[in-house]
Amino acid sequence: MAKITLEGMGKSYAPDPDSDPAWALRRLDFEFEDGGAYALLGPSGCGKTTLLNIISGLLDPTAGQVLFDGQDMAGRGPDQRNIAQVFQFPVIYDTMTVRQNLAFPLKNRGVPAAEIEARVAEIAEMTELTGMLDRRASGLTADGKQKISLGRGLVRDDVNVIMFDEPLTVIDPHLKWQLRSKLKELHRRIRRTMIYVTHDQTEALTFADKVVLMKDGEVVQIGTPVDLFERPEHTFVGHFIGSPGMNLLSCGVGNGRAIVGGAEVAVANGEAAANTGGRLELGVRPEFVRFAETGIPVRVSRVMDAGRYRIVETLTEGGEILKLLIDNETGIPSEATHVSFDPANARIYSDGWLAGGSRAA
Amino acid sequence: MKKRGLIPLVYILFLMLPIYWLLNMSFKTTNEILGGLTLWPQTFTIENYVAIFSDATWYMGYVNSLLYVSINTVLSVAVALPAAYAFSRYRFLGDKHVFFWLLTNRMAPAAVFALPFFQLYSAVGLFDTHIAVALAHTLFNIPLAVWILEGFMSGVPKELDETAYIDGHSFWSFFIRIFMPTIAAGIGVAMFFCFMFSWVELLLAKTLTSVEAKPIAAVMTRTASTSGYELGLLAAAGVLTIVPGAFVIYFVRNYIAKGFALGRV
Amino acid sequence: MRKTVNQRAWLFVLPVIVLVAFNALLPLMTVVNYSVQETFGNNEFFWAGLTWFEQVIGSERFHDSLIRQMIFTFTILAIEIPLGVVIALAMPRKGFWVSVCLVLMALPLLIPWNVVGAMWNIFALPEIGLMGWGLNALGFDYNYTRQPGAAWFTLILMDVWHWTSLVVLLAYAGLVSIPDAYYQAAKIDGASSWAIFRYIQLPKMKRVLTIAVLLRFMDSFNIYTEPVVLTGGGPGNSTTLLSIDLVKIALGQFDLGPAAAMSLIYFVIILLLSWVFYSLMMRNEED
Numbered sequence: 001m002a003k004i005t006l007e008g009m010g011k012s013y014a015p016d017p018d019s020d021p022a023w024a025l026r027r028l029d030f031e032f033e034d035g036g037a038y039a040l041l042g043p044s045g046c047g048k049t050t051l052l053n054i055i056s057g058l059l060d061p062t063a064g065q066v067l068f069d070g071q072d073m074a075g076r077g078p079d080q081r082n083i084a085q086v087f088q089f090p091v092i093y094d095t096m097t098v099r100q101n102l103a104f105p106l107k108n109r110g111v112p113a114a115e116i117e118a119r120v121a122e123i124a125e126m127t128e129l130t131g132m133l134d135r136r137a138s139g140l141t142a143d144g145k146q147k148i149s150l151g152r153g154l155v156r157d158d159v160n161v162i163m164f165d166e167p168l169t170v171i172d173p174h175l176k177w178q179l180r181s182k183l184k185e186l187h188r189r190i191r192r193t194m195i196y197v198t199h200d201q202t203e204a205l206t207f208a209d210k211v212v213l214m215k216d217g218e219v220v221q222i223g224t225p226v227d228l229f230e231r232p233e234h235t236f237v238g239h240f241i242g243s244p245g246m247n248l249l250s251c252g253v254g255n256g257r258a259i260v261g262g263a264e265v266a267v268a269n270g271e272a273a274a275n276t277g278g279r280l281e282l283g284v285r286p287e288f289v290r291f292a293e294t295g296i297p298v299r300v301s302r303v304m305d306a307g308r309y310r311i312v313e314t315l316t317e318g319g320e321i322l323k324l325l326i327d328n329e330t331g332i333p334s335e336a337t338h339v340s341f342d343p344a345n346a347r348i349y350s351d352g353w354l355a356g357g358s359r360a361a
Numbered sequence: 362m363k364k365r366g367l368i369p370l371v372y373i374l375f376l377m378l379p380i381y382w383l384l385n386m387s388f389k390t391t392n393e394i395l396g397g398l399t400l401w402p403q404t405f406t407i408e409n410y411v412a413i414f415s416d417a418t419w420y421m422g423y424v425n426s427l428l429y430v431s432i433n434t435v436l437s438v439a440v441a442l443p444a445a446y447a448f449s450r451y452r453f454l455g456d457k458h459v460f461f462w463l464l465t466n467r468m469a470p471a472a473v474f475a476l477p478f479f480q481l482y483s484a485v486g487l488f489d490t491h492i493a494v495a496l497a498h499t500l501f502n503i504p505l506a507v508w509i510l511e512g513f514m515s516g517v518p519k520e521l522d523e524t525a526y527i528d529g530h531s532f533w534s535f536f537i538r539i540f541m542p543t544i545a546a547g548i549g550v551a552m553f554f555c556f557m558f559s560w561v562e563l564l565l566a567k568t569l570t571s572v573e574a575k576p577i578a579a580v581m582t583r584t585a586s587t588s589g590y591e592l593g594l595l596a597a598a599g600v601l602t603i604v605p606g607a608f609v610i611y612f613v614r615n616y617i618a619k620g621f622a623l624g625r626v
Numbered sequence: 627m628r629k630t631v632n633q634r635a636w637l638f639v640l641p642v643i644v645l646v647a648f649n650a651l652l653p654l655m656t657v658v659n660y661s662v663q664e665t666f667g668n669n670e671f672f673w674a675g676l677t678w679f680e681q682v683i684g685s686e687r688f689h690d691s692l693i694r695q696m697i698f699t700f701t702i703l704a705i706e707i708p709l710g711v712v713i714a715l716a717m718p719r720k721g722f723w724v725s726v727c728l729v730l731m732a733l734p735l736l737i738p739w740n741v742v743g744a745m746w747n748i749f750a751l752p753e754i755g756l757m758g759w760g761l762n763a764l765g766f767d768y769n770y771t772r773q774p775g776a777a778w779f780t781l782i783l784m785d786v787w788h789w790t791s792l793v794v795l796l797a798y799a800g801l802v803s804i805p806d807a808y809y810q811a812a813k814i815d816g817a818s819s820w821a822i823f824r825y826i827q828l829p830k831m832k833r834v835l836t837i838a839v840l841l842r843f844m845d846s847f848n849i850y851t852e853p854v855v856l857t858g859g860g861p862g863n864s865t866t867l868l869s870i871d872l873v874k875i876a877l878g879q880f881d882l883g884p885a886a887a888m889s890l891i892y893f894v895i896i897l898l899l900s901w902v903f904y905s906l907m908m909r910n911e912e913d
Contacts, residue, residue, distance in 0.1 A: 058810060077813065079816060089518060105816060108816035109816055368716035369716055369727055372790075379745055379749050379787060398754045400756070441642060443638040447636075451629055459639065468896040470889065470892070472869070473653055473657055478653065480652070500646060512800075516803055546800075550799045554792075557732075560738075595741060596744075598741070599741035607733065610732040
């Protein structure tokens with residue numbers, strides 16, 4: 001188990017990485033704490049797999065360092081960093097039984113047979129593979145095979161970190177949640193550092209204690225799932241997290257409030273926003289918007305039924321779309337009405353970044 | 362890693378020795394070849410090549426061969442692809458038996474087919490056409506292509522197909538844009554082998570043609586005259602026969618070396 | 627792989643079946659026809675039942691050819707398959723040299739078989755051929771036109787030279803189709819090179835190796851042109867393999883009946899052995 005530190009770390013595939021766009025991964029300073037559950041979340045091509053491979057040692061960084069417990073890992077391959085990795089598709093030894101698969105990493109390290117027996121039994125119980133130990137590994141379903149992959153990572157006790165590269169890609173949809181909860185449970189039980197790469201926000205938000213949200217090779221925000229949901233630091237975060245994503249309305253600022261469609265609306269960072277230039281937008285999640293007597297004037301344009309709740313699309317006077325997420329009991333006004341929200345849930349963004357935030361323009 | 366490179370090197374040297382010898386012979390007169398051992402041609406001559414290039418029968422032979430071999434290769438691989446996919450992904454009545462039956466068509470000596478094919482293709486009016494030879498060769502090339510392609514397709518997990526459908530692809534969009542690139546190595550190998558086996562096949566090609574579609578292999582047997590083989594000419598023809606094949610393997614080399622890149626899907 | 631049952635898959639296979647069956651039926655009928663009939667010329671045929679089959683199976687000539695053929699086939703299989711795999715494993719995976727290797731290795735496969743035979747015929751002659759002269763210069767008493775042992779040696783060497791590349795190409799294509807993730811996982815698991823070969827490479831190459839084995843088996847059993855041009859079946863009949871014998875009987879003696887019967891027996895032998903090979907190599911494939 002180890003603390004993993006990334007210092008000024010960046011990666012470029014270009015031979016002469018001078019300009020910014022050439023960097024697949026821009027400079028990053030971050031620390032993965034020992035025993036934490038982290039998710040690297042982002043759309044395809046954002047660099048999350050590159051980051052994972054640099055941590056595991058399959059790729060070398062172009063700049064900066066990767067440290068395990070303070071030790072520089074430069075020049076050390078994956079086998080020297082004591083990591084385990086679960087890949088996008090099940091990687092198992094087809095000709096061996098499940099038991100032999102799990103025992104393999106230990107056998108290669110010369111662990112005595114009795115100890116191997118015990119460890120394998122323990123891991124099999126943890127991953128619910130006990131009944132299948134003596135079956136040929138190739139005969140299992142996809143989720144079974146991924147469990148074997150996972151088991152091979154768990155069976156060694158000198159593992160610093162377990163990496164997951166979109167491991168649920170080939171799993172049947174109705175089994176995904178099962179495997180996800182299993183992973184979360186396992187993490188709580190064995191407390192080893194786990195880094196989980198995915199483009200699916202549900203997977204990331206349910207698994208991780210801390211989420212690293214990435215876009216175009218850059219880390220946009222790091223925080224707990226709640227942080228990312230309630231206090232997005234960039235409009236991208238607001239848009240990517242949550243379904244539907246955060247509402248964005250162009251606004252002005254005055255008197256420490258946002259001005260939308262002529263109406264003054266109180267927000268959480270009104271003061272900070274007053275001093276910034278750039279293109280201003282008001283961000284508020286559909287979950288926090290309510291119909292009201294006063295506030296921003298809107299007109300209801302569409303209602304979509306999502307089962308347990310409804311998504312109502314309204315249009316502001318400026319022609320922008322504002323969505324509300326309301327339960328099935330609340331009534332929906334048919335004529336023009338207003339919407340309002342708690343100022344604590346609304347923020348002003350300047351050129352995409354949270355006004356007054358750590359990376360404000 | 363340096364040590365490892367020695368093995369292919371030695372092997373290639375072993376392969377090149379008789380080929381150098383062939384080249385050697387092609388620049389000699391038949392008399393010199395039979396006269397004694399010379400590592401270089403004593404009387405260097407290009408008359409063998411000249412004879413080939415200046416005689417229409419000779420170079421038409423190449424053209425004819427190229428024509429029917431190309432038709433055959435494209436046809437064989439094209440019909441083999443969907444069939445191999447079916448064998449790889451589905452179970453249906455008689456599937457194992459049909460699969461094995463295909464291979465049985467390669468188990469008989471070509472001589473057995475000569476007379477029946479002559480009768481068959483004459484009966485359908487296809488004697489002495491490129492189509493006839495191209496079709497006749499599908500007998501042993503299609504099974505080969507199906508077997509090779511199926512082997513590579515079985516290495517691709519079915520989950521790939523399912524993921525593609527979830528992403529909204531139609532069957533053909535999935536097959537052409539996602540599936541075929543992942544079995545690129547198999548397609549490359551299948552195409553090369555079909556080309557190769559059709560290119561060198563002599564008996565059936567000779568039997569089914571006379572003038573219009575006479576292949577190079579048949580023309581070469583003209584070199585066996587009453588005075589024995591015209592070795593120099595034969596050697597030159599042999600050298601020239603290697604050239605198109607070398608192009609084909611060069612063309613498919615990227616497919617063969619590309620391999621499987623599931624991670625990038 | 628879990629295969630789903632789908633009878634409509636027949637449609638995918640139909641074009642293949644039509645084309646192959648079109649070509650296969652007539653010859654099959656013809657051969658069966660000839661094998662059970664007797665003719666004295668003038669296109670008159672008499673029913674002969676199993677006469678030819680009995681005659682062929684009982685003939686010592688057939689036994690001898692069959693034994694020679696078996697020895698030949700199993701020898702070249704024992705050499706070409708392992709050799710091909712070793713070379714494929716040693717070949718570079720990426721870079722400029724890959725193209726060079728592939729093209730050069732493919733060259734022997736592209737030479738028409740009569741030219742291959744003729745090349746080696748001269749190449750191995752003691753007086754005027756490089757190899758023949760070379761071997762004698764090294765002290766061996768080598769003359770393949772007169773010594774059965776030397777003839778066999780040359781025949782096998784020629785076949786290995788000619789066909790090993792087929793095994794290499796198939797094995798190599800199979801090898802590069804293994805996703806990187808397997809090698810990465812093996813590295814993480816601390817596996818040795820031998821373990822990687824045994825547990826990852828070999829299993830993943832099983833299907834292509836099966837194809838290579840079956841192909842070489844069938845083609846070597848039917849081999850005709852190269853040995854005929856090289857040795858003509860001699861010296862004597864020491865290198866007269868099954869196909870050569872068959873043609874001698876059919877064309878030389880015009881005994882179409884026995885020839886057809888022999889072809890069928892031949893075919894059944896190949897069929898049985900192929901089925902055995904195939905089953906052996908493909909067991910444990912189905913879940």
